Amino acid sequence: MDTRLDQIAHARSHLPQLPAIEAARRELAALDTDIVNARTTAGDVRREVAKSEQDVQLVRDRAARNQARLDAGQGSAKDLQALQHELASLARRQSELEDLELEVMERSEALDAKVVQLDADREELAARLATLESERDAALADLAAEETKVGSGRADIVAGIGAELAELYEKIRASSGGLAAAELKHRRCGGCRLELNNVDLSRIRSAAPDEVVRCEECRRIMIRTAESGL
Numbered sequence: 052m053d054t055r056l057d058q059i060a061h062a063r064s065h066l067p068q069l070p071a072i073e074a075a076r077r078e079l080a081a082l083d084t085d086i087v088n089a090r091t092t093a094g095d096v097r098r099e100v101a102k103s104e105q106d107v108q109l110v111r112d113r114a115a116r117n118q119a120r121l122d123a124g125q126g127s128a129k130d131l132q133a134l135q136h137e138l139a140s141l142a143r144r145q146s147e148l149e150d151l152e153l154e155v156m157e158r159s160e161a162l163d164a165k166v167v168q169l170d171a172d173r174e175e176l177a178a179r180l181a182t183l184e185s186e187r188d189a190a191l192a193d194l195a196a197e198e199t200k201v202g203s204g205r206a207d208i209v210a211g212i213g214a215e216l217a218e219l220y221e222k223i224r225a226s227s228g229g230l231a232a233a234e235l236k237h238r239r240c241g242g243c244r245l246e247l248n249n250v251d252l253s254r255i256r257s258a259a260p261d262e263v264v265r266c267e268e269c270r271r272i273m274i275r276t277a278e279s280g281l
């Protein structure tokens with residue numbers, strides 16, 4: 052029972068979900084940083100798009116005003132020629148600015164798509180983390196239930212063997228790596244695995260059935276059975 056209780060305690064701190072949960076949490080924190088950065092960049096570029104649209108509109112408006120003056124045909128031939136000249140240069144400028152606008156818009160769309168993708172990744176990761184945590188909780192609940200059951204069986208036994216033997220058992224357990232009692236099997240101590248000599252064997256053979264017999268080598272309590280080889 053104590054071995055099982057030790058195993059339960061070990062299992063509790065070594066659940067396979069624990070490192071996976073740790074990794075998922077780290078991944079989630081890194082993803083949150085990525086999302087903040089991506090949103091900031093996407094916002095900056097959206098403002099660039101708006102600025103770019105404004106630049107194009109300014110040139111368009113000016114070209115429209117020039118065109119209207121040209122269509123009205125007022126002013127000297129020289130003035131009209133100058134207007135025509137400026138219109139040609141504005142058209143080139145507009146074309147350049149529209150290329151820039153297109154480039155910035157494409158960049159903005161790519162960044163918006165990246166934000167959407169990161170949000171989806173985060174959602175998926177958060178769901179995976181939740182699954183791992185509920186698996187961990189279920190495993191912990193199983194271990195706790197078993198621990199309670201084994202613990203109550205142990206308490207019954209401790210109550211039945213008396214305080215003195217229970218105390219001796221605990222003392223040996225503390226100094227023997229958790230194993231205080233072991234089966235004497237085929238003349239070997241189940242704790243240290245050493246074979247008993249004939250003197251010890253004959254002493255044990257003549258001991259009363261309820262006498263607490265201990266290994267001379269490791270001092271553990273030896274449990275006699277039909278297979279002890281006595």
Ligand SMILES: [Zn+2]
Pocket residue numbers: 240241242243244245266267268269270271
């Ligand atoms: Zn021993």
